[in-house]
Amino acid sequence: MxxxxxxxxxxxxxxxxxxxxxxxxxxxxxxxxxxxxxxxxxxxxxxxxxxxxxxxxxxxxxxxxxxxxxxxxxxxxxxxxxxxxxxxxxxxxxxxxxxxxxxxxxxSPSEFAPDGEERAHLYQEFCPVQPRVVSSLDPSGFTSFITDSSQPVHVPRIVFAELTLGNLKNNVDALEIDNLPYPNIGHLRDCLRELAADPSKPTKTVLRQMTQEVLFRTIRNGFFVGDADGIVAFTMPSQDELEREHFAWWRSAQSAFGY
Structure with missing residues (x-):
């Protein structure tokens, strides 16, 4: 075998x-x-x-x-x-x-390709630590920042996913938030405001640790793993592709409760 x-x-x-x-x-x-x-x-x-x-x-x-x-x-x-x-x-x-x-x-793994958007990002880290953070850095920049051994707080390698911010990504005061399923949206807004107010601060912790199951439907573009030498992307299929080609998985993933 x-x-x-x-x-x-x-x-x-x-x-x-x-x-x-x-x-x-x-x-x-x-x-x-x-x-x-x-x-x-x-x-x-x-x-x-x-x-x-x-x-x-x-x-x-x-x-x-x-x-x-x-x-x-x-x-x-x-x-x-x-x-x-x-x-x-x-x-x-x-x-x-x-x-x-x-x-x-x-x-499957692929090269990281930036989307070119200037916006805030919401990241869920999975390994070796599990905070959820907002950041002004794109996935590549965030990887470089969090694995920089010259910084007092760093990790040798990181696995994380980018989560959707809906309309909050460009407007922290947006009233229509597409039913974002995160706890304490007010706190998330405050973190985004603090991030925008201080350009020298590239990240802000939203939750110290993931405490419940992953809501796969909130993954914005995929998962990333990287270190000081580079980053590899594992891109999520589009919603249309999930519904057409991975329906059983997608239906099961949508049944998960909020986190």
């Missing part, structure tokens, strides 16, 4: 499995006994690009084997600490978004 490697973001871990992404996503989200539910986000990882000194790959070969009845090994944890920074960006071959009933949407 083929052995796959996955980098989970919730929680952060490197996991080996004999299940392909669709099956692993369903297993990781729902469980084998169907008694638990929870969203999952994980990357497929190219083993050939890993440094054997960072991960116990010999242990993987020894322990990730089929059961005596021939059934596949579902999961084998290889690392749970500072995993993201040890996996090269080029080793991340796909990002899988899993709803709490086990539906999987797979996104």
């Amino acid at each position: 083929t052995t796959y490697l996955y980098l989970s973001l919730i929680p952060q871990a490197l996991i080996a499995s004999m299940l392909p992404p669709e099956d692993f996503g369903a297993y990781f989200s729902v469980g084998s006994a169907k008694r638990s539910r929870g969203q999952a986000l994980f990357f497929s990882v190219d083993r050939a690009q890993l440094d054997a000194g960072d991960f116990p790959l010999d242990y993987l070969d020894e322990r990730c084997v089929a059961h005596t009845d021939g059934s596949p090994k579902r999961s084998l944890y290889l690392s749970i600490y500072r995993v993201l920074e040890k996996v090269p960006l080029a080793a991340l071959t796909a990002l899988h978004l899993v709803t709490d009933d086990g539906r999987v949407l797979t996104l």
